[in-house]
Amino acid sequence: MTNANATLADVARLAGVSEITVSRVVRNLGPISENTRQKVNSAISKLDYVPNRAAGMLASAGSNLVAVLLPSLSNIVFPEVMRGIAEGLRGTGHQPLIGVTDYDPLQEEALLTSFMSWRPVAVITTGFEHTETTRRMLSSGRIRVAELMDIDSQPIDLAVGLSHRSAGQVTSRHLADLGYRRFGYVGHDWTADRRARLRYDGLVEGLAERGLSIVAETLNPGPSSTEAGKAALATLLAKGAAPDVVVFSNDDMAVGGYFHCLAAGIEVKRDLALFGFNGLEIGQCMPAPLSTLRSNRFLIGKQAVEVLLSTPKRPDETQTIDTGFEIIVGKTA
Amino acid sequence: MTNANATLADVARLAGVSEITVSRVVRNLGPISENTRQKVNSAISKLDYVPNRAAGMLASAGSNLVAVLLPSLSNIVFPEVMRGIAEGLRGTGHQPLIGVTDYDPLQEEALLTSFMSWRPVAVITTGFEHTETTRRMLSSGRIRVAELMDIDSQPIDLAVGLSHRSAGQVTSRHLADLGYRRFGYVGHDWTADRRARLRYDGLVEGLAERGLSIVAETLNPGPSSTEAGKAALATLLAKGAAPDVVVFSNDDMAVGGYFHCLAAGIEVKRDLALFGFNGLEIGQCMPAPLSTLRSNRFLIGKQAVEVLLSTPKRPDETQTIDTGFEIIVGKTA
DNA sequence: GGATTTTATGGTAGCGCTGTCATTATCGCG
DNA sequence: CGCGATAATGACAGCGCTACCATAAAATCC
Known part of the structure; x- marks a missing residue:
């Protein structure tokens, strides 16, 4: 004043x-x-x-910034991870610098380049798919790096998440144990979402163990959404393969599938079972709670930050934290 | 390397x-x-x-940071606003510094204090409820300030959003025109969410114009959610006031209400009409698309950034941008 | 063809802060 | 009461960059 x-x-x-x-x-x-x-x-x-933090940072050569690169904000999953990150950051005096990559490694590289000039103490990103340049910037070793969501590959420094491949396998075993035999799959564009692809692969593997396979599948182009799930299930059923259970690439899609069943007069579970992935709140509120796998998004973000900040210097060994998943039995399968 | x-x-x-x-x-x-x-x-x-941006910033006395203070990330509405902000920022070389206030003005103040030391070119926050200190920091006049979502009060600098009061009024007029007479209201804790309160006030005013009033209401403690909407509608109906339409504080709540109806065998619209607010994707995918009001969240974020960055110096006059809303007719009312 | 403009480059002085190394009380203690 | 320890403060250099002002060479002009 x-x-x-x-x-x-x-x-x-x-x-x-x-x-x-x-x-x-x-x-x-x-x-x-x-x-x-x-x-x-x-x-x-x-x-x-x-x-003036710029002056302080310059003089002391240390920022309190954490760079966060998220693929998207449209999918509620990432805001939830971000909530975990914000929670982990709370009270530590650190601030998040956030960028949205739109699932594009080049966009990620551009944002990271820009973020690096703020000399963040840590970088949090998702998955293992990065450009060469990104990888080089992150590997230089000066700052800590967390790769979230997925633990199916070797991280640069720290990976926090769950095995999507194994989630897929568990899904098929669980459903096979329940007696389902004719598996349908409804997914979204997985060139962007590599983890959905991993779950699919796991699913197929798990089925193969039992001598089963997918009888029909539909991939909706574009990102996952309720609308996409609804439309894609309709498409799938129109193919006439008569699945007894449909596995969706995630809960958004599965909720859409549920809506299709409601609208089309298909009795869920008796006529057609549905299975999702993530365990979103919405799925659990439906008249028939969605059968799905719970991923612990909030925890992923929170743990990543906690580990990163507790050990400011990157350890020699890479580390992988499995936040796991659990089956939510539900009433749709 | x-x-x-x-x-x-x-x-x-x-x-x-x-x-x-x-x-x-x-x-x-x-x-x-x-x-x-x-x-x-x-x-x-x-x-x-x-x-090193810190050095650059110090030397040139100008950052490229935009401070963003969001009440929450759990409610999909704010990630959508954030998407708009990110979109507006894209390609301008500006970066968002994001904080989550949990609807708490003190938290907002703490985050802002911290953010101010980065000398952001602009601050984006929500609503008009700020502490004295917050207000003082923002009023000092050096940087541009946008207050999003709401335009029912006088902004510090720029307000971008819609009139929630008027949205409430429009809702009641629309429903009254459709012939509904016995209005129920299902809301969430609005000490935190002042805009939900404004819509409620508008709703009551709009009803009063027609000589109508709310026959029963239930406020679920805690934030809005599908689950809350489902539970609160059950509570409301148990009161026995027999409304012919229920207005929900937002779409999340309304979707929950819809689920309650499905589960309880209440035929939506014929037995009980439902009306929401926001126009979320999920509501529009339901077998009966939700009747609601569309708020333009993405646009709010995008426009705010565009205006802020196009005029780096705060104008003498405050400015208010109405991003409006439209009725989505739907099939639930 | 000298004056003027344009193009390309450099020297220097900070921006506002903190790390390092002093320096000066003040205190406990045998 | 003298000595090391502790408490409280300050001088100063420099973090890495850019604004500002200059300079030199090449191009343009009447």
């Missing part, structure tokens, strides 16, 4: 102390007499002093 | 030019001969030089 943009020096002058003393008061460092602290604090509020 | 952390000076030395020339190449400023540009660029890649 008072001043245009007060600096440490202004505060020091007004308080009648040296700059470094003000700096210490602001950062709560070293021994400061009560008297001095008060003088400084009153000067600070009188001048509406706001520290 | 090569170097620990190369600086401009290192690049200049290797390229055999002055620092400022390197700086110009990096920033694409001023006239540079093709020859020099190449020498510099090759030195840059040889050293894996990454500019």
Whole structure:
């Protein structure tokens, strides 16, 4: 209010102390007499002093920024991961710098390049698919790197997530145990979403173990959505393969499938069983709670941050944290 | 790779030019001969030089950061706003610094204090409820400020959103025109979500115009969710007031209400009409598409950024942008 | 063909802060 | 009461970059 943009020096002058003393008061460092602290604090509020992190960062060569690269915000899964990240960051004095890559490695590279100039203490991204340049920037070893969601490959530094391949396998075993034999699959464009593809592969593998296979599948172009699931299930059923269960690439799609059944008068489970992935709230509120696999999105974000910040220096060994998944039995399969 | 952390000076030395020339190449400023540009660029890649924005910012007194304060990430509405913000930011070289306030003005203040030290060019927040300190920081006038979602009050600088009061009024007029007379209301905790409250007020006002009023209402404690909507509708109906239409605080709640009807065998619209707010995708995929009001969340974020960045200096006059809303007729009312 | 403009480059002085190394009270203690 | 320890403060250099002002060479002009 008072001043245009007060600096440490202004505060020091007004308080009648040296700059470094003000700096210490602001950062709560070293021994400061009560008297001095008060003088400084009153000067600070009188001048509406706001520290300049750029200067601080330059002088101390350390930022408190964490770069976060998310594929999308349209899919509720990533905001939930972000919630976990924000929770992990809370109270640590760290701030997230967020970018949305649209599942595009080149976009990721561009954002990362830009983020790196802020000298973040850590980078959080998703999956293992990165451009050469991205990989090089992240590998240089100075900062910590977490790759979230997936643990099916070797991480650069830290991976936090679940095995999607294994999730797919568990799905098919579970459904086969329930007696289903004619498996349908409804998915979305998985060139972007490699993890959906991994789950599909796991599913096929799990079925193969039992001598089963997928009798019909439909891939809806574009990203996953309720609408896509609804439309794609209709397409699948029109093919006439008469599956007794349909596995969806995720819950959004599965909820869409459920809506299709409601609209088409198909009695879910008796006529056609449905199975999703993620365990979203919406699926559990339906008249017939969705049978699905719970992934722990919030936990993934939170754990990643906790590990990253607890060990600021990258360990020699890479680390993989499995946040697991559980079957939600539900009433649709 | 090569170097620990190369600086401009290192690049200049290797390229055999002055620092400022390197700086110009990096920033694409001023006239540079093709020859020099190449020498510099090759030195840059040889050293894996990454500019240091902290230094740049300090020297030029300008950041490219936009502070974004969102109440929540659990509610899909805000990720959608954020998508709009990210879209508006794309290609401008600006980066968002994101904080989640949990609908808490004190949390907002804490985050803002922290963000201000990065000298953002603009601050984007939601609503008009801020602490005194927050208001003071934002009013100082140096940076641009957008308050999103709501336009029912006087903004500090720029407001982008819709009139929730008016949305409530339109809702009741629309439903009254359709012949509904016995209005129920199902909401969530609106001490946090002031806009839901405004819609409610508008709804009541709109009803009053027609000599109508709400015959029964239930407020579910806690934030809005599908589950909350489902439970609260059950509670409401148990009260026995026999409404012919229920207005929900938003689509999440309304979808929950729809699920309750499905489960309880209530034929939607004939036995009980449902009306939401937001126009989320999920509501439109249901067997009976939800009757609701579309708010333009993506647009709110995008427009805010566009206006903010197009006029870096705060104008003398405050500005309000109405992104409007439209009735989605649907099949539930 | 000298004056003027344009193109290409560099020197220097900070931006606002913190790390390092002093320096000066003040205190406990045998 | 003198000595090391602790508490409280300051001087100063420099983090890596860019704004500002200059300079030199080449191009343009009447």
